[in-house]
Amino acid sequence: MDFEVTYTPEQEAFRTEVRDWLVDQIPEGLEQPVDPGDLSLEQYEKLRLLGRRLGAKGWLYPTYPTEYGGGGLSVDSVMILEEELDRYGLHLPPYYDSGGRLGGASIYVWGSEEQKQAFLPPIFRGEWRTWQLLSEPNAGSDLAGVQTRAVRDGDEYVINGQKIYIGSLHGCEMMWTIVMTDPDAPRHENLGWLMIPYETEGVTIRPMELLTAGGEGGASPGLKHTVFFENARVPAFNLVGGENNGWKVATTHLELEHGGGGMIRRNKVVDQFLEYCTTTKYNGETLSKDPDIREAMADVFIKNEIVRLFGLRTYWLSHAHKPRSYEGPQTSYTRKITALEVAEEMLRAVGPYAMINDDEWGPLKGLLEHNQRAAVVGLHPGGTTDVQKVIMSRRIGIGRNVKEQAGRLR
Ligand SMILES: Cc1cc2nc3c(=O)[nH]c(=O)nc-3n(C[C@H](O)[C@H](O)[C@H](O)COP(=O)(O)OP(=O)(O)OC[C@H]3O[C@@H](n4cnc5c(N)ncnc54)[C@H](O)[C@@H]3O)c2cc1C
Known part of the structure; x- marks a missing residue:
């Protein structure tokens, strides 16, 4: 690969289309480079609106197939989109959304067709933003050591445990997590990967202030949370990748989080x-x-x-x-x-x-x-x-x- 990318005339025409579209569709107030320290709800709502507009066009998560809410675009087109958003100090997605970037990638690789149909379009169209619930008080770098338990009960999983360093300001619509599904199975074969609606009974979310003060424009928002589960129930359908297969599912989003x-x-x-x-x-x-x-x-x-x-x-x-x-x-x-x-x-x-x-x-x-x-x-x-x-x-x-x-x- 050349270190610098050059574009064909067709790609430059796409750039013009993107540039014109952004001039029309950037919500008022986002025309200037975004202040990474702006934590306001107003700013967040503008960024979400832009996300939904990009999502409706297939440009929020552009490389995914259109049937799942992506744009079916090539890497070159995505780079053009990113470069044009960068002119506004923005990027894809324009707010913190670990679901599309990380969780969505895992669902795409490991989910059943029914799960892809159910979870991916709302994520890739910007209707849901999601938080990742991975770290625990005794499982940060050693993520495979998570202790939060999920026990199957009929058509549901019942979750008990605690996660830390979670999320950002202004809530989300969906969360995804890694939990222990079989305490007797060997390490890496004892975990499950679950989607959990934000509004679930038995889930308590408490703020956790950190040294940094990044706003939605940054990759690591300043406000984090502790999330407690007390007999929280989610449909068994929400277990992605099958029983005790959570670590495999996690390898996809961990690869992306680790710079991949x-x-x-x-x-x-x-x-x-x-x-x-x-x-x-x-x-x-x-x-x-x-x-x-x-x-x-x-x-x-x-x-x-x-x-x-x-x-x-x-x-x-x-x-x-x-x-x-x-x-x-x-x-x-x-x-x-x-x-x-x-x-x-x-x-x-x-x-x-x-x-x-x-x-x-x-x-x-x-x-x-x-x-x-x-x-x-x-x-x-x-x-x-x-x-x-x-x-x-x-x-x-x-x-x-x-x-x-x-x-x-x-
Ligand atoms: C701003 C911010 C945002 C975050 N967002 C999220 C989020 O949205 N969701 C989420 O689930 N988590 C989140 N986290 C948590 C983050 O993933 C953990 O902090 C991180 O994985 C490290 O875990 P730990 O804090 O438990 O440190 P530990 O794992 O206890 O590590 C302590 C020290 O030991 C070192 N260490 C540990 N293991 C090894 C090893 N094998 N070899 C060498 N050195 C080692 C570490 O480098 C570190 O210096 C966030 C953290 C921060 C600070």
């Missing part, structure tokens, strides 16, 4: 930092005239570019259904570590003012301070940096005699 889906987004904060340094004066001199600041500017630009290209490679491999191995966790690891390094370098270049998160005094209205918190917290979700290294090592044959395979995406 790639991304084409660049860290826009870096662009804003570069612009700030070339346009802001200190003691009568533009910041970028200072050799140390210039050095930092070049450095963060290079690092940001490396992450973008890693993401682009993995994005293409997964969407073009090419063989994959270590590339996902390598991308995820590099993205997380680089985000931390870049955040620190930008703070150091701007100096103590950068720590002011305030519209009037903080450079870039406090964005650099916000970005630093997000980078620290971002080391954890979707598998920590240590876990990415562990997976990468297994796949290149360090620590395992037989090289581990990447999770199935189609």
Whole structure:
């Protein structure tokens, strides 16, 4: 693959169609790049409206077949969609929705035809947004060690247990989870994968405030929840992938969470930092005239570019259904570590003012301070940096005699 993508005239015509459509359909107020710190319900509702509009056109989850609510589009068209949304500081989906990105992919690979018909269209058309309920107090990195129990009772499963670090602001319509279905079976063969409506009796959701304060525009929203199950009942139909097959189902969304889906987004904060340094004066001199600041500017630009290209490679491999191995966790690891390094370098270049998160005094209205918190917290979700290294090592044959395979995406 060429590191940079070039487009045919037909693809450029599609870009024009997308650009025109977005000008018409972007809800009022989203025309300017989205503020990643905006946590308001108003902002969320606008993003959901855009999601439903994209979904109705098949552009929300564009590579999935049209019969399930996707757009049946090729990877090149999706990259064009992503690039055009990126101009507004948005991406697909334009809000936090782990169902379409992760859970939907698992249902597509492991669900029965009836389950695909029931669950995928509302997800892919943006009618449902979903949360993932994976982590537990004693099962984070060791996800296969979950203890939340689901017991079959006639046509239902009865769930008891607790999940942590769940969701985002403003609720959702559906949740998906991994639970223990057979405590006597061996590890990895004792789990089930369930869809659970948000409004289910016996489910209690309590907020859990974290250091970061990301809004819907970011990948890791700041507000998380603890979810308690007390004899919560869901239809047995909602068990995807069959009895005690939950770990296999999970390997699909874990592959995506561990970087296997790639991304084409660049860290826009870096662009804003570069612009700030070339346009802001200190003691009568533009910041970028200072050799140390210039050095930092070049450095963060290079690092940001490396992450973008890693993401682009993995994005293409997964969407073009090419063989994959270590590339996902390598991308995820590099993205997380680089985000931390870049955040620190930008703070150091701007100096103590950068720590002011305030519209009037903080450079870039406090964005650099916000970005630093997000980078620290971002080391954890979707598998920590240590876990990415562990997976990468297994796949290149360090620590395992037989090289581990990447999770199935189609
Ligand atoms: C912002 C945010 C959003 C999140 N969103 C969700 C969500 O929506 N749904 C959800 O289910 N969960 C979510 N999580 C939880 C997240 O998946 C877990 O925090 C993560 O998997 C790590 O688990 P843990 O916190 O239990 O840490 P632990 O697993 O206890 O790890 C503690 C430390 O030990 C290290 N470690 C653990 N195992 C190994 C190993 N084998 N080798 C080397 N080092 C190791 C880890 O890297 C870490 O530094 C979120 C977390 C955050 C911070």
